[in-house]
Amino acid sequence: MTGAWADTAYLIAGVCFILALKGLSAPRTARLGTLIGASGATLAVIVALTTPHLKHLGLIIGAIVIGTAIGLPTARRVRMTAMPQLVALFNGVGGGAAALVAAVEFLRPGKDISHAATADLAAIGFTILVGGVSFSGSLITFAKLQELMTTRPVVLPAGRWLTFGFAGAGVLFAVFLVPWPSSALLALLAVVSLVFGVLFVLPVGGADVPIVISLLNAFTGLTVAASGYVLGNTLLVIAGTLVGASGTLLTRMMAAAMGRPLTGTLFGAFTATAGAVGGGGDGAARPVRTSSPEDVAILLGYARKVVIVPGYGLAVAQAQHTVREVADLLTARGVQVSYGIHPVAGRMPGHMNVLLAEANVPYESLLELEAANSELASADVAVVIGANDVVNPAARQPTGSPISGMPILDVDLAQQVVFCKRSMRPGFAGVENELLYAANTSLLFGDAKESMSKVLAALKAQ
C-alpha cells in the first residue's frame, strides 16, 4: 500500500486502538475492545508488509512466524497465577524491540548520522535509554514474580547513589548523543540503561511489583512513540502516546488503590527497610489461638453467613479450586457464602477476580470492598486466606503506619475470624496485625491449599 492509502489505514488502526482502550474500561465491552485492538494491529501489520520496495520480505515474515510461535502458545498455556509475570515479559520484549528499532535507524549508513536532525537523535537517545530500562526492568519484575529471586526489596550498599548515578549517566549519554553521535556512545548508553533498569526495580518489594510493571508499560509506550517519530510514522506516535498516557494514569490509580503514593512504592525501600524488617520479631512470643482444620470445619458448619477473604497466599498456593469446593459444600448446607475482594488482593489489582473466575466462582458472590464490609458486619465467620495487610486494622490509624489510610476489609466486625496463614510473619508491608491476637481470632497454620483440603475433608465427614 502506498502514500495516502497507507496513512488512512494507519489512521483506522489508530482509531481501533482508542476504541480498544475505551472498551477495556468497562466489563461489558472489554472483550470486544480486545478484538477491535487486535484487528487494528493486524491491519497495521498488513499495511507495513505491503510497503512499496520492502526488502527481505521472506525473512520478515519468517521472523513474524517465529514470534507468533513463541507468543501465542505461551499466552494460551500459562497458568493464570503466572499471568502477571507474563505481561511483564511481553512488556519487556516490546520495550527491547523499540530500542532495537532505534538502533537500526541510528546505524543506517544511508542516513549520515552527523547530519541527522537534532530531534531525531534526541528521540533515538530517549528510545534506547527508556527502552533499555523497560527491557531489563521487566526481566527483573519477571524474576521476582516467578520467584527466581527474592520478592523482598533488594537494597544494595549505597544503592540509592548507584541508582541515581546510573540514571544521571544514562541521561547524560543520551544528551551527548545529539552533538556527538557515534556507535560507541550508543552501545555505552544501551549498557548504562540496562543496568539502570535492574537497579531501578531491585529495591521494589513483591507486593509493589505490579505497580512497577504498569509504570514500565507506560515507559514502553513512550519509547514506541519516540521511535515512531524517528521513522515518521503517525500510528506509532499515536499508539505509543496513548499507552504512555493511559499507562501513567493507570499506574497512579493502582498506587492509589493500594493506598500508597507512587514515590513511596518506588523509593520506599531505601528509607523504610529498617522499620519493616524489625517489625516481625517482637510479636512472636505473644499468645495466639491456633486451631485445627476440624475446629474450623465445625465453626463453618454452624455458621449462617460466611465471608471468605482471599489474598496473595491463596494465589500462590493455587487454593482457589479447593476454596470454591468448601464454599459449594457450605452453600449446599444452607450457609450463605460470599467473597470479599480487596481491590489489590492477589498480585495485581483485579487479579483475584480472574483467579476466582477461573475456579468457576459465581461472579455474583464476589463482593467489592464496600459491599463486602456491609456483609462482614453481619457475618458469623470471616475466613481470611493468605491475606494480611488488606485486613489489618492498623490501616485505620490516620498516621504512623506504612499502610495508614489504605482502605481495608473490616473482618474484625465478624463474630469469629479464621486466619489461614503460613506463619506469623507480618504481611508484605511489615506491619504487625493486632487482629491475629484478638480473642475471637483463630489461626490455621499451613499452606492455604493443604489447610483448605483438610477443612473440606472435615466438613464432608460431619
Place this chain on the structure above:
Amino acid sequence: MSSTAWLTVFVLAVFLGFEVISKVSSILHTPLMSGANAIHGVILVGAIIATGSTDDNLQLAIGLLAIVMATVNMVGGFAVTDRMLGMFAKPRRAPSSTETSSASSTGGETK
C-alpha cells in the same frame, strides 16, 4: 510533517489517553494494563519498516530480532488479555440474556 504537527499529535494523544480510561473499575486494571501492553506491540510496524529498508547485515539481524520480540509482545499480549477476560465472562449470566440460559442457571442453583 513539521515539528509542530508532531507535537500536536503527541499532545492530543496524551489527553486522549487520560480521557479513555478515566472511569475504569479496579477489577479491570489488570486486563486494561495487559491490553495497553498488547497495543504497544505495534512497534512491530516500525520494526518491519526499519528492517525492510536496510541492506546491511548487522542492521538486518538487529531488525529481525526486533520483529520477533515485537510479535511476541503483540500476539501474546492480545491472546493473554482475551484469555483473562474470557474467565470473567464465563461464570457471568447477563440479566437480559435468553430465557433458556437463565432458566438453566436458576435450575442448577436450586438443585
